[in-house]
Amino acid sequence: MTVSVHDSLPDTMLAMGFDAPGGPDVFRSEVLPVPRPGPGEVLIRVAYAGVNRPDVIQRQGFYPPPPGASPIPGLEISGTVAALGEGVTSELLGKQVCALVAGGGYAEYCLAVADHCLPVPANLPLDQAAALPETLFTVWHNVFERGWAKEGETLLVHGGTSGIGSMAIMLGKLFGLTVIVTCGGADKCAAALGIGADHAIDYKASDFVEQALRITGGKGVQIVLDMVAGDYVMRNLKCLADDGRHVTIAVQGGVRSEINMAEVMRRRLTLTGSTLRPRSNQFKALLAQEIGRLVWPLVEGGKLRPVMDRTFGLAEAGAAHARMEAGGHIGKIVLRVG
Incomplete structure (x- = not known):
């Protein structure tokens, strides 16, 4: 059973996917069902999604998502917790968080393990928050x-x-x-x-x-x-x-x-x-705990901020990938979703 911020969630959402591996132009928008969180998960209404090299490699056909993960690219997001799965504290509902995810970030809604989320401080813009986890x-x-x-x-x-x-x-x-x-x-x-x-x-x-x-x-x-x-x-x-x-x-x-x-x-x-994406949820939760204890105070204090390159719209995922592959970017590329 899930609890949502509003009385109901939309049935569908926009996402950026592709039918077959290839260049940046294989991306296309698609309408998918909004996922529902399972035990220990939250559903995040995505504000921004980070673009990372593994996304490019996945699109090229060389880095398939691990079993059970969304086939939609995107390994880090920021946004608002819209629904909770069983066993997740109600305090998270409606909170702004950023999260490391195993896939699914290039979409209006994305599932995340609650223990893989970090709170977004009031002084951290959501585009920068999405550029941190991965x-x-x-x-x-x-x-x-x-x-x-x-x-x-x-x-x-x-x-x-x-x-x-x-x-x-x-x-x-x-x-x-x-x-x-x-x-x-x-x-x-x-x-x-x-x-x-x-x-x-x-x-x-x-x-x-x-x-x-x-x-x-x-x-x-x-x-x-x-x-x-x-x-x-x-x-x-x-x-x-x-x-x-x-x-x-x-x-x-x-x-x-x-x-x-x-x-x-x-x-x-x-x-x-190491590679991070295939590691267990328990490992990532322990890593998030350690980062929350040792590094997140530096984020909250304004001492650690990602270097930002460019922001693209969700529909411009292909252009964002082309920029990354061209190699001229300095810092992080993100997609504006919500």
């Missing part, structure tokens, strides 16, 4: 939980002006890290420095391995946050200090790498990585 959950888990980052260490991040890269810069600085990023071009390097990076390396103009070692006085960095994989991995390992940690979160440069395992042993390196 990158915040990803960076926090991979840099601080899997990468064991601690104050005083140095982090190397590829793609410094992407949504993930900009979040890694800001979180790293808030928690006492020195942050080095790589970017493609002088303009993007300048933008990364403006976001707060300590050093920005133009990988098109110089060898990032040589530059990272120069910046660290030959010692190397403690952590690499890698979104490229492929032939970058061995180069990344050369950037690491002894006992360094290499964390892979995407494979934009290819899924295969050749690694000198003797070097891994000699220098006691750790290689790890």
Whole structure:
């Protein structure tokens, strides 16, 4: 049984889907039934939906939604809780929240696990709220939980002006890290420095391995946050200090790498990585709790805000994807839904 903010919910909603994988032009609007929340779930009337690289990969046909998830793209949203599933506290009804979801964000209504929602502070605009969950959950888990980052260490991040890269810069600085990023071009390097990076390396103009070692006085960095994989991995390992940690979160440069395992042993390196979307609801709930305790006060205090690129209408999902694929964006792209 569900309880809604109003006497009734609409029967249908608009969403952006596609019939078959392809380019950005495969998106089309469709009318779908408004989903009803099950136990532990809430239904959110979506205000904004974040656009992320996994959405692009899903549209291209290489990242299917996990079992039970909506086939509609969209992994993060902001909006108002419109209905509650069984077992969800009534205090959430009518509240503005942002949420990490397994799919379904490109629609007027979206289901979310109640424990994957975070309250939107009064001083946080809803477009910015929608731009936080995916990158915040990803960076926090991979840099601080899997990468064991601690104050005083140095982090190397590829793609410094992407949504993930900009979040890694800001979180790293808030928690006492020195942050080095790589970017493609002088303009993007300048933008990364403006976001707060300590050093920005133009990988098109110089060898990032040589530059990272120069910046660290030959010692190397403690952590690499890698979104490229492929032939970058061995180069990344050369950037690491002894006992360094290499964390892979995407494979934009290819899924295969050749690694000198003797070097891994000699220098006691750790290689790890993760994908967030397929993780269990319990894991994501625990991650949300930790972020709520350690990071969300920085959001509430205005110290952490996403870097925003452009806002598109829901019907312009294809144009939003085209902008992301072109690579010129700096920060987060969002869709205005409600």
